[in-house]
Amino acid sequence: MNCPTCRRSLHPDETHRTACVRCENRLRAWLREIPLQRPLLEASLHIGAAPATGRLGGTGRAHAPLPLREDVLTLLGPAAPGTVHDPHHDQTGPTPIHAVLYAWADRLADQLGHALPALRPGDDYSYYVLANLRHVVTRAWVTDMYAELRDLIHRIRAVTRTEPQRRVQEAPCPSCRAFALFEEDWQTYLDCEACGLLLTPAEYRAHHAAVMPTLYRIGVLMAAATAEETPPS
Structure with a gap:
């Protein structure tokens, strides 16, 4: 029997899982890494060069460009206050860190039968998913979570240049x-x-x-x- 997440062979004591120990370890590392990357993302937010100003004669910009990196703004940006449903699959573009973590934490809390705890300022739900990871790796949806977190980590590292x-x-x-x-x-x-x-x-x-x-x-x-x-x- 293979791990549904990475397709490696499962050990006999892992057959109750939907993610093997190796995949659990990688998820744990990503969830620990995300809060540590946030200060590096914030430091990468501002564009180094001053924005270009408009010129006379119709050849310049009507407005100065945004003096912040849009890719970093997207990662650090707020998410919708509740679960976002996309029945028509017409939502496009990258998802903020908070939105990715909130969606999985909300599903996890629902399955565990308790309310999602409130966040302290500057926190995200990586700590909550991490605290309940042993439950996560027995759920069928862990494969989707693994893929989303892997994509999120790649986007973060592309900004902070911190490839392990x-x-x-x-x-x-x-x-x-x-x-x-x-x-x-x-x-x-x-x-x-x-x-x-x-x-x-x-x-x-x-x-x-x-x-x-x-x-x-x-x-x-x-x-x-x-x-x-x-x-x-």
Whole structure:
């Protein structure tokens, strides 16, 4: 059986899910990242150059251009006070951060049977979805949420120029032994690209301490043996 969200094979203990542990981890990272990106978006709001002024002779602008970036305004802009329904599918254009998070938080609160909590000034509903993520990853609609949050994160990063970096780790994977363990910015787990294993940073540090001294010794012995076999020039 495959994860409906990413199509990877589900482990036997994940069959009750509609998003695997890897997808849950990515959702958690995105939801934590969004509030941290807001100050960077606000800092990117103003256009660096002064707006052009109109010129005589009919060749200039009738009005000065908007001195703010419209793409950033859209991301930071307010949303409708209630759930927006689009039965004719004629709503177009990107959706503000608040609108995306509010829509999913509202659906989540409805399914959990309680009222959506009020927001404090400057907050969004990422914290609410994050707090109930274990319920989210058992719902059929998590696949749609995953796609919307992935699109939202890509739009945010395109503005703030903060694409996360992936760094290969020194120790091999404890499951498949491949040297394919990676650490990525914003993520709470290290992941193996070969077999899909997830490790917490603490688990990786313990694994590194257990296996690397032996691998270092083997490397030194191999280098020494190679040096002995190499004839002098």
